[in-house]
Amino acid sequence: MFAYVVKRLLAGVLVLFLVSMSIFLLFWYGPNEPARVMCDTKTSNRCNAERLDRFTEELGYNNAWYAEYGDYVKGVFVGRDITVAAQTTRCDAPCFGLSYKNGKPVWEDMKDRLPATFSVAIGGATLYLLLGVPLGVAAARRRGTVQDKALVSSFLFLSSVPYYLFALLTWLFFSLKWEVPLIGDTGYVPLTESPTAWFGGLALAWICLGIFGCTQYTRYARGAMVEALSEDYIRTAKAKGLPTRTVVYRHGLRAALVPIVTIFGIDFGTLLAGTIFTERIFDIEGIGLWSLRAVMQRDLPIVSATALFSAVVLIMANLIVDLVYSILDPRVRLS
Amino acid sequence: MSSTEPFLVVEDLTVRFPTEDGLVTAVQDLSYSVEKGKTLGIVGESGSGKSVSSMAVLGLHDARTARITGSIRVDGQEVVGLNEAGLRKLRGRQIAMIFQDALAALHPFYKIGGQLAEAYQVHHPKATKREARRKAVEMLDRVGIPQPDRRVDDFPHQFSGGMRQRAMIAMGLINDPSLLIADEPTTALDVTVQAQILDLLQDLQSEFNSAVIIITHDLGVIAEMADDVLVMYAGRGVEYGPGKEILTRPQMPYTWGLLSSVPDVTGDTDSKLIPIPGNPPSLLNPPTGCAFHPRCVHSDKVEGDLCATTMPAFEQGNSGVRHLKRCHLRDPEVIFEREVLPVIAPELLEEK
Structure with missing residues (x-):
């Protein structure tokens, strides 16, 4: 296990070296x-x-x-x-x-913007996982029923809406029409400065990322769960007399988590590397918005630093996915 | 009721699955019974309804996708229509099932010991983790896993094929069930291991005095294990009786076909392997009359087109003993001795 981690880390460093040189060249x-x-x-x-x-x-x-x-x-x-x-x-x-x-x-500016991007990414990802996985599991358990079909088709529709339009609608409804409390002016205020302003400023971005992302994760989770629930070992679990809850979660979801985690790792890495749309729309001074501006101003050191940062984040995400994967699946761990 | 009736009684069991293409009748009007300490062998091709009918005994079919009628009584208790909570008490406790391909049937992410302990704890809620684990080790030892206290912490993929099937059996027997259903328990194993597993099942059966249903398409397994034999074709029973009777004096051309398809390693090379022509019928659109008639080489011996128009009754033949067959042939014994035996086992005739 340890040797495996070291090997992967070394490979990661090599990739980073090549990426940084490519960007530089x-x-x-x-x-x-x-x-x-x-x-x-x-x-x-x-x-x-x-x-x-x-x-x-x-x-x-x-x-x-x-x-x-x-x-x-x-x-x-x-x-x-x-x-x-x-x-x-x-x-x-x-x-x-x-x-x-x-x-x-460059780093001085960058380190001020990292917390904004991390806040957006972590909040959004948490929300879409918390919404998407349970919905997907519920849909898989009711596979073929009217509820399942309604959920799948409405989510397909939702995910076909362009993201910027969706973001705009989120803002219109949540902020202007319904005036949901706690949602304040969008923008980033450090958590340490004012937790309520931090929350209020990011809430819309989270809702937007959360709902939009959960349409995908519902699909992934549903697919993974349908597959897991049709496995022989699920039949074995039922034949043992286990309660349905245990069969679905302990035996089914456990197996379905593996593909979900794999996709999530890469997805979350991409989110951390900069949620350009979200930051731009909701005016959050994060890495994404910063790099966008740097590109327009042809500020090369910033552009190359953000490119390098994306590479670091994605390589780390891949490494973590592989490690989590080997924790989840004992067959990977030992071979 | 339970004192006079056999432990498991299946009566007129019909299992249908509505699909987009129509209603699939996987099992129709199936009846059999098994007493404690006895073994019933169910034989048939893939898709003949062997597994579907046994899964119905555990109530494993999804109520939303399967329509089940008839009666299944386990120790006098009706299983058809029983609610989920009632079924859960039966499953794993009174009836255990061993599946084929233990690698797929065991959860790849949990240790063998954990999976055994889980089966024990669900029916012994007061048992501590330690007790359940001790029980798991004990069962692994019982089924002949070497160093069970160490192997209990292995994952299924670290076991060999035979050991996985043993672990599967240990899991099935951990709650001393009165009925054990073994669904092709030896199909995925090589022959030497097959024999060991069958021996093990027999030993354990005599030890626990449980009723056993063994589902297989291997007549060798049947000859070795079964007291009674039920031959299934296209969802129905086509021949049912004591094992010896069925194997030595079969009265139904499908059973003859099964016997002719068994390679005989001990016999001389004059005996021929004759496959049954054609394919198993569609359960969506079964043939009219006898379901086997399109593949039957003896249907010309039945007057008129009875085979193609009328489903034969499942009734007692001429042999006298409890031996049911579903066939229009008048004198199957004569045809078997004159036409079938000389081809598949000429040495038996010479002895006579």
Whole structure:
């Protein structure tokens, strides 16, 4: 087991190394003028060819890529000093460079936005799991009945609605029409600052993600459960005289959890990497919204940092899924 | 009532499944009985209704998908129409079932010991975990699992095929059931292990004095185990009587067909393997008359088209003893001796 974890971690590190290098090279050889943004900012939009050359030189774009990449990696682990326009900024580890737009170390901005994204993702995922799995189990137990068909078809309809429209409707109904208490102005307020404002600001985003995501999870859970309940060992469990509840949950759901966990791990990783739509619609200053803005402003260090962050999160999610999988299924554990 | 009646009595059992294509009649007008300490063998091809009828004894069919009529009495108690709570008391306690393919029938995520203990605890709610575990170890020991106190913590996939089937049997017998239904208990096993499992079942049966139903398509298993034999075809009983009688003096062409399809390792090579032509009939749209007539090579010996038009009654033949058959043939004994025996077992005739 331990050797397995170590092996997977090492593989993860290797993948991260390759991903970070690819991102770096992509931006290095990409069809753009990376120094243009910083040149514009520092010279109050009076950037000319000569100044652009100077910034290109200062940012290191005239050096060999591997030398710069080495500096970049070193910065990530131990930090480094970056000198631009005769001004030296200390960039502490993990250093992903300085924002071309505001000149601040990328990590400083990033660490302020992580809690917002994590709050949105964890709340939304909790809600869609809590709604989706029990609904899916209930539907599987009533497979073929009118209730089951009604649920499946209405959820299919719901999941065909474009997400932004769905989000808009959520906002219109929950916030404006019904004026549900506790739902405040959308936006992110740190939990430590004001728990009620934190909750109120994120509630709509959670509801939106929760309901939209639960349509998928109801389908997954229903499918997994239908399959599990048709297994021979379910018949054995019934033949033992076990109560229906034990048969369905202890024997059925336990087996159905494996595929659900697998999908959830990857899904949740994607959520953590940035819920761009949700953050944009509900005006939550998280990683997603931040990276979206960075792309539009061509703020390369931020774009590459968020890309790298996504990779880290997805690799971690995969690793955790594999570990959970081996806990759930003893056949994986021992082979 | 229960003192005079056999332990299990099945009367006119009919099991139907409504499907989108129509009503599937999986079992029709099936009657049999088993006494304590006796073994009934149910033989037939796949889809003949063997498993469906036995699952009805445990009430395992979903009430929403199966329509069951007739009567099943276990120790005098009616099972058909019994509520879920009543069924749960019977299942695993009075009637236990052993399934084929123990790898699929055991839960892959739980330890063998846990699954056995669970079966014990559900009917002994006062038993502690430790007692249930001790009982599980004891049962594993009883069915011949080596080092049971260690193997009790193994998962099913760590057991060999034979050991899994033994564990399955241990689980079935953990509450001393009065009736054990073994649904093709040896199908997934290799022959040497098959013999061990059958021996084990026989030993345990004499020890517990339980009634046993063994479902199989293997006539060798029947010859080894069964006191009584019920041959099923297309959901109905077609021949029913004492095992020896059925195997030596069968009166129904389908049973002859089954006997002809058994390879004989001890016999000489003159004996031939003759498969039954055709396929089992559709239960959605069964043939008119005798369900077996489209595949029957002897139907020309029956006057007119009786076989194709009239379902033969399930009645006593000429042999005198309790031996029911469902066939229009007038003199099946003569045809069996003259036409069937010489082909499938010529050495038997030479002895005569």
